[in-house]
Amino acid sequence: MMVAKSTVKEEALQKIKVTKTTASRLSEVDFDNLVFGKKYADHMLVADFDGKEWKNAQILPFQNLSVSPSNAAWHYGQAIFEGIKAYKDPQGNPMIFRPYDNYKRFNISAERMGMPEVPEWLFIGGLDLLIDLDRNWIPTGDGCSLYLRPFMIAADEFIGVRPSDTYKFAIINSPSGPYFNKPIKLLVQDKYVRAFPGGVGYAKAAGNYGGAMYPTMQARKQGYDQILWVDGYEHKYLQECGTMNVFAIIGNTAVTPDLTQGTILEGVTRASVMDVLSDMGLTVEERPVSIDEIVTAYKKGSLREVFGTGTAASVAYVEQLDYKDEHLRLDTAKYEVGAEVIRRLDAIRTGRAADTRHWNYRVGE
């Protein structure tokens, strides 16, 4: 926590104007059949950066934004975002999972993209007020949550290439259903690269996703779900799988690529999973992980599990991993480590297990 929660909330209450909806859409939502990213909660938050400071912060009914065709974000891609989840504890109190980590990362992304820093009252305080207001939109079914999407875009109406002077920050929220852990099939190939040292791989920037679409489409045509991205020099060191961080369980050790090259998004789930794995008694190693090491472990029979981690999917089991002539097949029905990680994470996030590391941010308190 950077500034006392009460101070941040006080500032948010002073600076954010709240206009409540008069026509809630809550009753239109079928909470037993939620489709990810289709329905949005009653309210959203918006604010404008005028070149000097953040202004016009308000929470208002969810609605379209009006943007000029010359909007700089559309042309040159100054656009960043975050993904966070909110849950309810058994008493029905809303909680946000580790929002300070997302807040820090958001400003790291902003810096890399030449965008202004967002203050804590706007990001954390704004989330608090917004989720407090839309608390009934947090689904409580098994594995369900309210997905929170803060984002920032350039706002200048100017098609010259330079950093925008003005920006828009917004938060929208979408109730999301249980994530069925359908095991995924991964392809390692050496043609396309997601991130290079010195690039923007460590930022949650919209363009990273745009650049991954075509290679992923090609992999899908071949029957894969995602690409297991490797480094661009040797096409050998693991980076991420799709839009998730990657872990391999080899014997009693969990390995995950280290972040020193700046080519990997520092996942909040990744950090949480590393802690949970240590709690479970595994040795956790953050270091360069080569595809050769994975293949060798597989052949020796010591590769137990491979999984991806991220806020959207939590933990996604890998059942197939193809690399050149190597075809790795893993029996995900036997994944004990991944399953226990999910159980423990879920229990903490929904307030059913002790939150010893203070990951849960309690809303409206």
Ligand SMILES: *Cc1c(COP(=O)(O)O)cnc(C)c1O
């Ligand atoms: C968001 C994201 C992740 C996962 O980060 P979490 O904080 O765990 O959600 C991993 N890789 C990429 C490229 C991402 O954009």
